[in-house]
Amino acid sequence: MELNVNQFKKDYLRRLKAKSGRPLEESTVWDQYHALGSLIKEYMTDDWVGTSIAYNKLDTRQVFYFSMEFLTGKLLCDYMHAMGVFEVVEQGLTDLGLSLETISEAERDQGLGNGGLGRLAACFMDSMASVGIPGHGIGIRFNFGLFEQKIINGYQVEFPDRWLENRNVWEVKMPDKAVEVHFGGSVRQDYIGGRNVFFLENTEVVMAVPYDTPIPGYQNGIVNTLRLYSAEAKTPDFDLAGFSRGDYNRVFSEKYAVEAISQVLYPDDAYENGRLLRLKQEYFFVSAGLQGIMRSFKRSGLPIRDFHKYNAIHINDTHPALAIPELMRLLMDIEELNWEEAWKITTQTISYTNHTLLHEAMEKWPVDVMKSLLPRIFMIIEEIDRRFNQITERLYHQVDPRRSQQMAIIGDGQVRMAHLCIVGSHSVNGVAKLHSELLATKELKPFNEFYAGKFNNKTNGITHRRWLLHSNPRLSAHITEAIGDEWIKEPESLGRLMKYHSDPAYLEKLMAIKRANKVDFSNYLHKTSGVSIDPDSIYDIQIKRLHEYKRQTLNILHIMSMYLRLKEDPDLDLIPRTFLFGAKAAPGYQTAKQTIKLINAVGDLINADKDVNEKLKVVFVENYGVTVAEHIIPSADISEQISTASKEASGTGNMKLMMNGAVTVATLDGANIEILEAVGKDNIFLFGLTAEEVYRYTENHSYKAFEIYQNNPLLRRAIDMMTDGTLNVSPEEFYLIRSALLDHNDAFFVLKDFESYANIQKKACEAYRDKKRWSAMSLVNIAKSGIFSSDRTIRDYNRDIWKAPVFETLKGSL
Ligand code: GLG
DSSP states (O other), X not given: OOOOHHHHHHHHHHHHHHHHSSOGGGOOHHHHHHHHHHHHHHHHHHHHHHHHHHHHHTTOOEEEEEOSOEEEEOOHHHHHHHHTOHHXXXXXXXXXXXXXXXXXXXXXXXXXXXXHHHHHHHHHHHHHHHHTOOEEEEEEOOSBOSOEEEEETTEEEEEOOOTTTTOOTTOEEOGGGOEEEEESOEEEEEEETTEEEEEEESOEEEEXXXXXXXXXXXXXXXXXXXXXXXEEEOSSSSOHHHHHTTOHHHHHHHHHHHHGGGTBOOOOSSOOOOOHHHHHHHHHHHHHHHHHHHXXXXXXXXXXXXXXXXXXXXXXXXXXXXXXXXXXXXXXXXXXXOHHHHHHHHHHHEEEEOOOOOGGGOOEEEHHHHHHHOHHHHHXXXXXXXXXXXXXXXXXTTTOTTHHHHHXXXXXXXXXXHHHHHHTOSEEEESSHHHHXXXXXXXXXHHHHHSTTTEEEOOOOBOHIIIIIITOHHHHHHHHHHHOSGGGTOGGGGGGGGGGTTOHHHHHHHHHHXXXXXXXXXXXXXXXXOOOOOTTSEEEEEESOOOGGGTHHHHHHHHHHHHHHHHHOTTOOOOOEEEEEEOOOOTTOHHHHHHHHXXXXXXXXXXXXXXXXXXXXXXXXXXXXXXXXXXXXXXOSEEEEOOOTTTOSOOSHHHHHHHXXXXXXXXXXXXXXXXXXXXXXXXXXXXXXXXXXXHHHHHHTOOOHHHHHHHOHHHHHHHHTTXXXXXXXXXXXXXXXXXXXXXXXXXXXXHHHHHHHHHXXXXXXXXXXXXXXXXXXXXHHHHGGGGGBHHHHHHHHIIIIIOOOOOSOOTTOO
């Protein structure tokens, strides 16, 4: 948009006064933030309204991305970049004696997600708008996002994330678009006008009230919408008669029970905890979202039989799986279509992404729970299952009689949500080549054989605008100086940087930028936690959720072994290295929590020991999340992507780090494999078992972890360090970690991969010594990262699955 500094200052001062009731001199940082946010939102309003009018007017096919999680982070600076007003606003604020940096710190992270899955949804929102696809998000407006993590005495302690405490400037409440969602009750069946009709009776009614947040595309005038639903009790707020009789508890407990639905995000990543409230959350937003879509579709006057031609609904993992029976319900019970018509529309509307092969993450709901919470929905699932079984029975009963049971949606007293998603959608995709291949050839093989062509791959991506353009301004400027700014819209043109591959001046500047970013991060860390780190050491970074399969344990055991070697030989020629960890553990995941304590205990030992602390430092960065990541990633030298092969579906942190010039230490897992393909084997450090080997060891039970423990003295000493008193803790402190490795035969092959990990770490350090070589490696990583932009991912989804139109701009369509 067109905006000059003077106009901005005028607008801003007026807005600040109106919002805070105070003049500039007396305003607080929060007042300043709030005024700025609301002004930026207002600047966006014309485009926002215009976009939705244009989509309606053009009767365009639209995409709705249903996701339990949207891990958005802060929005202010992102939005200013998207609108092309960043410099003007920054200048205007400086003129007024304010600092944009300070003001943007006042914004709370929108942390409505656990990790990769939720962050992916947020990247997709940005890319859909920027690429010009009519695509919107549908989810839940949790009052509390993912918990805030504090490290107290080395332990993770969780505190509620009160992100809405001071209101949210970006959202707009839409009470007129509220819909009712029904739980419980019973189904009455009637035969009217020659057809079976179903009525839900005596249900508990919850109001789903949408809050809309604008999602601006990058300087294209397109503004899509993220719609998050909040649960409210149906008016009146409370029963006044009961209240006056003094029956406060009952009156309020009903209201709280209803509102509990959108109260908190479950803090489990890649793990299903099976709570009833969770199932309520799932149905709540899916039903509300579909009713909203249906309502506006009907307003358009288009025939209901064409629903799938105008709406593509994507479900992010199985959490929104109930979209399938719910859409069937709306089409049959409300729109009066018959089963076959409704089924055709539903399956052609819905597509599904699988994000994990871990069995503990596969959602299953007990039949009796589903039946009593959602009786009509359960009936529909049963019918889908019955019809599907009929076909598989007929096909397989002779060749493989067990197969149709294996493929059933309902089995062993449970509803298997992944099966429901596969049967009820027209596309099933994995999130990286290896993952999609394992889905099709192993985990979901019978389905892949049954549905030829339904399974496909869509390798994940990240928005290079947030993760490079905004969070690494120095590097962005250096890139633009060399190859122009086309990469912002066409990230694959980052490839042109390859011509600087052997240009000493360019590479030197690249390293100077890395150094400056490392100084920035060390200042940030010092300011936020009091810890000092040395920008001349290697920053070796593992940032992601804490999970056994991600193997933070491998990293810390290797650090312990380095410590032991250094103690023995203090003159060991090591380049000083700072190991940084950032990770939240699910509050109920004890092994993961012990790993946090272990990292901190090892850090306490090493950082205080003068024999080693010139060369080694271990830091656990508190409360890892989107904003912390934006500070760390530009400073990274080494990116640790060391999951057990076959366990990490894709990973997306790996992409963010390479894009910022970090070199990856990687197993052949998830998207690491595609990073390898992109950069070539000389620009990545590979180690460890392959997925095939992991499967083989698991299947033939030939792996013996204890033997490795016995035969590798250094590793044994590192493991024993957990219990022998070297660390300042009781011998039981790390009981679960030790027992997982030794008593339970190390399910994630930490011991098996230890030696090759230690070797590759040595190689990485040698490479780092050679500054020229390292800077060239770093450059290749940046240059080849364009394919990991979520713009590419979104274009792939749209080309193969959604098939929505792509608009360069909507200007002129009104
Ligand atoms: C999952 C997977 C990650 C993946 C992400 C996004 O575990 O490997 O990158 O989704 O597809 N639960 C997750 O974060």
